Amino acid sequence: xxxxxxxxxxxxxxxxxxxxxFEVSAVGGPDELLESIEKLSPDVAIVDVRMPPTHTxxxxxxxxxxRRRGHTTPLLLFSQYIETTRAxxxxxGGSSGFGYLLKDRILDVDDFLDALRRVANGGxxxxxxxxxxxxxxxxxxxxxxxxxxxxxxxxxxxxxxxxNTAISSRLHLAxxxxxxxxxxxxxxLHLVPTPDDHRRVQAVLAYLRDDS
Amino acid sequence: MAGLWTVAALAIGATVVGARLASSDGYAxxxxxxxxxxxxxxxxxSLPGLAAAILTLRPRDRVGLVLGxxxxxxxxxxxxxxxxxxxxxxxxGSLPWASPASMVGGLALIATPFLLPLLVAWVPDGQAARxxxxxxxxxxxxxxxxxxxxxxxxxxxxxxxxxxSDVSTGLRGTIGEAVLSGGMLVAYxxxxxxxxxxxxxxxxxxxxxxxxxxxxxxxxxxxxxxxxAAAIVPALWMFRVGGFVAMLLSLGVAVFRYxxxxxxxxxxxxxxxxxxxxxLLGVVATTGAVAGSAFRLGTGTSVVAASxxxxxxxxxxxxxxxxxxxxxxxLFDRGGWEATRRIRAFTASSGRQPPEPGALQALLGExxxxxxxxxxxxxxxGAHLDPxxxxxxxxxxxxxxxxxxxxxxxxxxxxxxxxxxxxxRLRRVLEESAVPLEHGRMQADLxxxxxxLRDSRARLVEAGDTERRRIERDLHDGAQSQLVALGLALxxxxxxxxxxxxxxxxxxxxxxxxxxxxxNAELRRFAQDVISPLLVSNGIGAAVSxxxxxxxxxxxxDIDVPTRPPGPIESVLWYVTCEATTNALKHAPGAAIRISIxxxxxxxxxxxxxxxxxGATCGRGSGLRGLVDRVEAVSxxxxxxxxxxxxxxxxxxxxxxx
Numbered sequence: 001x002x003x004x005x006x007x008x009x010x011x012x013x014x015x016x017x018x019x020x021x022f023e024v025s026a027v028g029g030p031d032e033l034l035e036s037i038e039k040l041s042p043d044v045a046i047v048d049v050r051m052p053p054t055h056t057x058x059x060x061x062x063x064x065x066x067r068r069r070g071h072t073t074p075l076l077l078f079s080q081y082i083e084t085t086r087a088x089x090x091x092x093g094g095s096s097g098f099g100y101l102l103k104d105r106i107l108d109v110d111d112f113l114d115a116l117r118r119v120a121n122g123g124x125x126x127x128x129x130x131x132x133x134x135x136x137x138x139x140x141x142x143x144x145x146x147x148x149x150x151x152x153x154x155x156x157x158x159x160x161x162x163x164n165t166a167i168s169s170r171l172h173l174a175x176x177x178x179x180x181x182x183x184x185x186x187x188x189l190h191l192v193p194t195p196d197d198h199r200r201v202q203a204v205l206a207y208l209r210d211d212s
Numbered sequence: 213m214a215g216l217w218t219v220a221a222l223a224i225g226a227t228v229v230g231a232r233l234a235s236s237d238g239y240a241x242x243x244x245x246x247x248x249x250x251x252x253x254x255x256x257x258s259l260p261g262l263a264a265a266i267l268t269l270r271p272r273d274r275v276g277l278v279l280g281x282x283x284x285x286x287x288x289x290x291x292x293x294x295x296x297x298x299x300x301x302x303x304x305g306s307l308p309w310a311s312p313a314s315m316v317g318g319l320a321l322i323a324t325p326f327l328l329p330l331l332v333a334w335v336p337d338g339q340a341a342r343x344x345x346x347x348x349x350x351x352x353x354x355x356x357x358x359x360x361x362x363x364x365x366x367x368x369x370x371x372x373x374x375x376x377s378d379v380s381t382g383l384r385g386t387i388g389e390a391v392l393s394g395g396m397l398v399a400y401x402x403x404x405x406x407x408x409x410x411x412x413x414x415x416x417x418x419x420x421x422x423x424x425x426x427x428x429x430x431x432x433x434x435x436x437x438x439x440x441a442a443a444i445v446p447a448l449w450m451f452r453v454g455g456f457v458a459m460l461l462s463l464g465v466a467v468f469r470y471x472x473x474x475x476x477x478x479x480x481x482x483x484x485x486x487x488x489x490x491x492l493l494g495v496v497a498t499t500g501a502v503a504g505s506a507f508r509l510g511t512g513t514s515v516v517a518a519s520x521x522x523x524x525x526x527x528x529x530x531x532x533x534x535x536x537x538x539x540x541x542x543l544f545d546r547g548g549w550e551a552t553r554r555i556r557a558f559t560a561s562s563g564r565q566p567p568e569p570g571a572l573q574a575l576l577g578e579x580x581x582x583x584x585x586x587x588x589x590x591x592x593x594g595a596h597l598d599p600x601x602x603x604x605x606x607x608x609x610x611x612x613x614x615x616x617x618x619x620x621x622x623x624x625x626x627x628x629x630x631x632x633x634x635x636x637r638l639r640r641v642l643e644e645s646a647v648p649l650e651h652g653r654m655q656a657d658l659x660x661x662x663x664x665l666r667d668s669r670a671r672l673v674e675a676g677d678t679e680r681r682r683i684e685r686d687l688h689d690g691a692q693s694q695l696v697a698l699g700l701a702l703x704x705x706x707x708x709x710x711x712x713x714x715x716x717x718x719x720x721x722x723x724x725x726x727x728x729x730x731x732n733a734e735l736r737r738f739a740q741d742v743i744s745p746l747l748v749s750n751g752i753g754a755a756v757s758x759x760x761x762x763x764x765x766x767x768x769x770d771i772d773v774p775t776r777p778p779g780p781i782e783s784v785l786w787y788v789t790c791e792a793t794t795n796a797l798k799h800a801p802g803a804a805i806r807i808s809i810x811x812x813x814x815x816x817x818x819x820x821x822x823x824x825x826x827g828a829t830c831g832r833g834s835g836l837r838g839l840v841d842r843v844e845a846v847s848x849x850x851x852x853x854x855x856x857x858x859x860x861x862x863x864x865x866x867x868x869x870x
Contacts, residue, residue: 104695
């Protein structure tokens with residue numbers, strides 16, 4: 001399911017996904033999105049944040065409404081700019097798959113498809129830019145200041161939704177090393193580690209949000 | 213009404229008959245040689261008509277009744293006295309009841325002084341001043357006592373004795389003489405006291421009553437002064453009659469046409485020019501005499517002496533005139549004098565420091581004692597403005613409107629009707645205010661232009677803001693979306709293409725897509741600079757929180773804006789916050805920043821404080837200058853508090869009716 005008001009973008013995305021074997025249904029606005037979700041119960045919905053009529057945050061509102069109506073459809077929001085506040089709310093509220101990417105991330109098709117599949121399976125995918133905006137650019141305040149540079153890298157990737165294995169391959173580290181870093185992060189941030197990717201990202205983000 | 217006029221006509225007729233009879237007998241109707249006869253005739257002719265007129269207009273009016281009684285008594289005096297004189301002295305036995313007629317005439321004359329305190333106490337509205345209310349009662353008690361004592365106990369057997377001598381000396385026995393003299397003394401004393409009451413009444417009066425009393429007092433002053441003149445120079449006895457007529461006239465004016473003339477000017481003019489004439493005569497006489505003897509010339513015939521006297525008189529009189537005018541103003545029209553003085557002071561001070569708009573309206577309201585007075589201006593182009601330059605509404609009902617023509621346009625003064633009662637004061641005050649009124653008109657015009665400019669600036673800023681929002685949206689919906697779509701097309705082409713195409717083509721496409729991403733990132737930064745998309749979508753709170761999260765410094769954010777303000781105001785708050793935090797980061801790197809935005813009453817206050825070195829200024833060319841313009845365009849104000857060494861606070865306060 002794709003909700004996107006720009007026809008070119010919608011068609012382009014639909015073509016790529018169709019080529020990848022997805023069964024695609026596309027709509028152009030938030031109302032049709034809600035309607036289609038109810039009717040089709042898709043495996044995952046890709047939702048543009050800015051859609052008619054006001055082109056501000058219809059996508060986010062639609063997502064909140066979808067969750068409010070009790071639909072657990074995994075949602076992948078994409079947006080032209082970085083916005084954290086409402087995304088965090090959605091992240092906190094939802095227990096099923098959720099992703100939030102910048103629009104041009106779609107162009108890294110393989111990464112995008114990875115993220116889409118992760119979300120469809122109930123996982124998390126947060127854009128690295130959004131994560132770093134949350135974590136802070138240069139000198140992160142508070143407890144984050146106690147993390148080492150490597151630990152911060154790991155934390156960002158965790159926030160993007162990567163598993164320890166994916167992080168170890170991304171950073172070219174041994175899996176054990178990554179697990180040590182993760183343990184250290186949880187300890188330094190006073191978090192109790194759980195094996196659940198989704199939960200740990202949520203915890204991290206929630207913590208960051210409250211602290212900054 | 214008809215009865216009234218019949219009585220009046222009868223009284224006047226009686227006076228005419230009596231006067232003719234007396235004059236044919238060569239009798240002066242004087243009970244001993246004074247001018248009373250002529251006074252009686254004058255009163256007998258004039259008062260009945262005046263009284264009838266007053267009573268027609270206001271039935272049972274006390275002043276009218278007293279005047280009517282006076283006129284009737286005088287008419288009776290004239291007829292009865294002439295009758296008895298003819299029957300007793302001129303042609304004895306020729307007329308019946310000649311002896312009782314002398315008594316009727318004498319007693320009528322004796323009664324007249326007792327009406328004077330009544331008149332003085334009751335004029336002009338029939339009410340005595342509070343602490344003088346006993347005067348008319350005292351006079352009315354005294355009158356019958358005197359009449360009974362004189363008429364019953366002391367009247368001479370022969371009326372002729374009375375007619376040819378003074379009344380009191382003609383009476384029989386000393387008791388009658390004493391009672392008559394004492395009664396007269398009491399009557400005149402009561403009248404004098406009544407005058408004091410009249411002054412008291414005048415002091416406490418306002419509006420119409422005040423105007424009326426001025427006329428009355430004017431008449432009294434004229435009557436008294438002519439009487440004094442006649443007493444000093446017996447040849448001027450006609451002055452008494454003239455003074456009396458003047459008093460009657462002023463009494464009539466007081467009752468009927470109190471707005472007919474400018475009584476203040478009349479009073480002052482009379483005194484001023486009367487006094488000055490005396491001074492002038494003295495100066496001329498003295499100068500003429502001195503110059504005449506000095507040049508050994510005959511007095512009054514010398515051209516040199518006359519010229520000298522005139523020149524000297526003029527030199528002396530000009531300052532005396534000014535001084536006297538001022539003193540008289542102050543004496544007789546304290547309020548008007550005070551008003552004139554204050555308006556002159558206002559005019560003088562506006563030359564040094566322009567007054568606040570509305571100050572003149574307040575001043576006029578104050579000096580005219582009318583808190584509801586309003587001042588508006590009709591300009592040459594038809595606009596009707598209040599002193600601040602705002603469009604004025606029409607005058608409400610129940611007010612009077614006076615227009616004052618200005619150099620260009622008209623000043624419109626609306627005031628209570630009662631203010632018009634002091635009409636001459638109003639006119640004088642407005643005449644005196646010509647310069648400040650003209651000034652006020654220009655101020656109103658400027659105020660209007662300033663408002664127009666402010667509005668147009670606000671519209672410009674708003675248009676700019678709208679344009680920024682439009683550009684940002686166009687970027688998002690147009691260029692950015694198309695770039696991504698283009699990239700997607702490339703990617704799907706790449707993925708569908710024949711693998712035989714080879715790694716070179718793959719690399720080219722990757723490069724192209726990377727370029728598209730770069731361009732998109734560039735566009736995103738550009739859009740962010742145009743306007744924060746977050747501000748547009750989520751409002752000032754979200755935008756500022758987001759900003760704070762991205763700043764490389766510890767930032768405390770405290771935002772309490774319950775409802776989203778209008779777009780232009782939100783934008784201004786945003787620019788203030790951005791510019792101030794950018795400045796803080798530049799001038800106070802690493803220092804803690806505090807951003808607070810609060811809605812307080814009808815104002816929005818945005819404050820950015822840093823713990824930096826301070827000393828920031830709002831001068832030309834600084835980013836703060838641009839902020840001042842933006843904030844003022846939405847009628848707000850920007851303050852920069854930056855003492856050296858104690859950090860900087862930038863505060864914007866913007867009115868925002870919620």
